[in-house]
Amino acid sequence: MGFDAEFSRALAGRGWVGVTLPSEYGGSNLDAFSRYVLVEELLAAGAPVAAHWIADRQSGPLILKFGTSTQRAFFLPRICRAELFFCIGMSEPGAGSDLASVSTRARPKDGGWVLNGQKIWTTNAHHCQYMIALVRSSGEREDRQAGLSQFIIDLSLPGVTVRPIRDLSGDAHFSEVFFDNVQLAGDALVGEEGSGWKQVNAELAFERSGPERIYSSIVLLELWIRLLRQNSAGQAQAAKVGRLAVHLATLRNMSITVTAKLALGESPVVEAALVKDLGTEFEQMVPQLIEASMGVEPQGELEAELHRTLAYVSQMAPSYSLRGGTREILRGMIARGLGLR
Ligand SMILES: Cc1cc2nc3c(=O)[nH]c(=O)nc-3n(C[C@H](O)[C@H](O)[C@H](O)COP(=O)(O)OP(=O)(O)OC[C@H]3O[C@@H](n4cnc5c(N)ncnc54)[C@H](O)[C@@H]3O)c2cc1C
Missing domain, CATH: 1.20.140.10 (Butyryl-CoA Dehydrogenase, subunit A, domain 3)
Structure with a gap:
């Protein structure tokens, strides 16, 4: 759970962040088992891996698989250098286990999107530059899985408020994140519009095993x-x-x-x-x-x-x-x- 950006950068300096990403993006082009061994050793040593953790495990592979060439060229080298850290914006106050009922909404406007809503329990949002969020981009809450999309959200944009939540141990590992008319560019969408549910489920197998x-x-x-x-x-x-x-x-x-x-x-x-x-x-x-x-x-x-x-x-x-x-x-x-x- 330790968050230490300098430690992550030192690991990145050895080529140990984004190890499964292709070398053209700054990765080490290694297979999933090599990453497994590396992660085992880091965890066994109690290393503070939280800063690059989500980007290394989930966001990088997601952008590689579903992202545009521009998104890949921008984000992947920065992930491999541990310059950019990501968080996951799935849960909301009314949508935890029942994730398909998320109600944060992105409405199309002038070739981009306007984002309104709230995420909660977002691990390390207060330390990260970007969130990959699951939000509704069309239809209504009753449409469930249909009409959900994933967006890459720059957390420094106007209208984003990140408020850390203190937990039982006295630490603040996760945050509430509020979106108030946040203007997103068209290329904030990652993958296909309406395919968010399918994309998120592919991610969850990585997250759980x-x-x-x-x-x-x-x-x-x-x-x-x-x-x-x-x-x-x-x-x-x-x-x-x-x-x-x-x-x-x-x-x-x-x-x-x-x-x-x-x-x-x-x-x-x-x-x-x-x-x-x-x-x-x-x-x-x-x-x-x-x-x-x-x-x-x-x-x-x-x-x-x-x-x-x-x-x-x-x-x-x-x-x-x-x-x-x-x-x-x-x-x-x-x-x-x-x-x-
Ligand atoms: C340390 C920590 C880090 C987290 N980090 C993130 C993060 O980075 N990003 C993010 O998006 N979320 C994050 N979460 C949120 C986490 O994914 C949710 O807490 C979880 O999915 C449960 O949702 P909920 O808290 O809304 O509980 P609820 O869904 O309200 O569930 C409450 C209880 O009811 C039970 N329950 C609910 N539905 C059913 C059902 N159909 N059948 C039987 N039992 C049911 C649940 O099992 C649970 O015991 C984090 C949570 C924790 C504790």
Whole structure:
């Protein structure tokens, strides 16, 4: 969750941002598995990756796939240099799980668009220069998926207000974003008008299946194992570590399988939902199990770092099964995919 623009630029200097983008746009032309390995190592080290995260994972590939040649030429090299950071504008106060009911609206005007409405829970909007938003460009709310489009919104435009929201931990990771008659140029539209729903769904498989959906508590787990080693922990503790390690190994295999499908250009929506649901369950189990274990079987003096990490992860953990789609919604998708409903 750490946001550090300088760190992202240093990574970019090594060619480690936008690694899957073609070299003509400043990318490293590597495959999805290379990115997987890189992301795993960054997360395991607890690196502050949030600044370039969304652009690297989602916005860059989206612009490469659906963007015009002008959009690609402008945005992709800047993403690879970690100069431009992106956020995702999907959720609204009245449209979270029911995303098709978004009511932020872009009306055509003089070859461009006028944008009005509000987004909420937008991760790092207050630190980013651009948002890719899902908004209604034609029809009415009742038309649901039809008439939705994606726009690239410059957050410095007049009429945009970004207001950070403070969370349980005292940090402000996400924001409310208000649009009041924001004048967008014609080329703010990304992809086809009316194809926003299809485009967003392709993006969600990327958002739901990566290592970040199984490793959110990994730094805590590593610290705990270090403490157990120091204290020469007994069988009972070792069994708990074994249980977590087995879960993690299985989840990693599942996540890599979804990466393979994505690399083949498939859209494994149900499989990605399964990885996210099981992955976040694991991520939430880690702090619970460690906390309970420390209470029942005290391990001597607690490392301050472990204590701090446990407190932080415990406060963050409830959000793991909300962000990127809630547990109930994912289970509904899995049930439908299995033909159970
Ligand atoms: C840390 C964090 C970061 C986020 N970052 C972003 C971001 O960058 N961009 C963005 O657009 N959004 C972001 N979100 C928003 C997130 O996608 C939404 O919170 C999520 O989709 C749920 O929407 P909601 O909060 O409106 O809850 P609601 O949709 O109101 O759901 C409330 C509860 O009702 C349940 N529920 C709703 N509908 C059904 C149903 N049909 N069947 C069964 N149960 C149901 C839900 O599972 C949930 O438990 C973020 C959220 C968090 C916590």
